[in-house]
């Protein structure tokens with residue numbers, strides 16, 4: 372079986388590694404000259420002409436991204452070298468907001484998050500207890516809720532300060548969507564994974580993982596090297612835009628072998 376992967380972003384490279392490890396011949400097509408898509412490195416220059424490599428935007432992983440981390444390990448990355456793990460912190464510029472104290476930084480989830488909640492200076496005990504109670508209620512409900520519910524509705528009874536300093540920044544950073552529009556079911560899944568998950572390779576689920584290398588080297592380049600070493604007749608076609616996909620007539624009935632690329 373042959374497979375064309377269109378786009379060498381993190382998703383495309385993950386699909387290519389998975390397919391190649393199942394013995395499928397993969398060809399990856401990427402229109403850009405750099406691998407990584409929205410999480411990639413870019414060549415740039417200082418005003419004096421000195422070349423440098425920058426990322427196309429800051430990216431943070433969390434310890435709960437266990438499948439991503441496992442994939443990075445699979446293509447040969449040493450996670451402790453590639454990532455700097457910091458305890459969960461959502462500070463505002465004035466220093467207020469949720470922050471895990473240094474003494475609890477290595478506690479397993481959810482104890483590290485509970486320590487952060489207990490020691491957040493700007494919160495009253497009533498606000499801390501309301502969050503702990505809500506978290507325990509969500510945990511009892513298996514972190515599930517009505518799929519129509521928004522995050523704003525889910526958290527309507529939480530104190531305003533908890534919503535402003537924890538729920539809103541977490542929702543925007545994790546789901547890229549304001550609380551009035553974001554799905555509560557997806558948000559609860561994020562909370563389950565990030566605050567109550569097991570983590571991976573020694574990282575707590577709630578740890579913030581900052582890349583120590585540029586974003587292309589962090590996974591896409593390593594995945595491409597892995598593919599060329601292990602992927603049989605895998606090909607990387609960089610700088611090649613796919614403009615058409617054309618299946619053969621009756622290909623759906625005949626199965627994948629009868630599909631042909633129209634590239």
Ligand SMILES: Cc1cc2nc3c(=O)[nH]c(=O)nc-3n(C[C@H](O)[C@H](O)[C@H](O)COP(=O)(O)OP(=O)(O)OC[C@H]3O[C@@H](n4cnc5c(N)ncnc54)[C@H](O)[C@@H]3O)c2cc1C
Nearest residue numbers: 378380381382383400401402408409410428430431612613
């Ligand atoms: C500034 C910024 C900050 C972010 N911060 C975070 C963060 O902190 N944490 C986090 O988890 N996520 C973050 N994200 C989101 C994350 O970058 C994306 O979710 C992820 O990179 C998407 O990967 P992807 O492979 O699905 O798609 P993409 O990265 O979009 O990859 C698609 C690839 O397909 C190629 N392509 C498209 N069409 C064709 C074609 N016709 N032929 C050939 N190639 C084609 C494109 O060139 C591209 O390389 C951030 C995104 C941005 C922009």
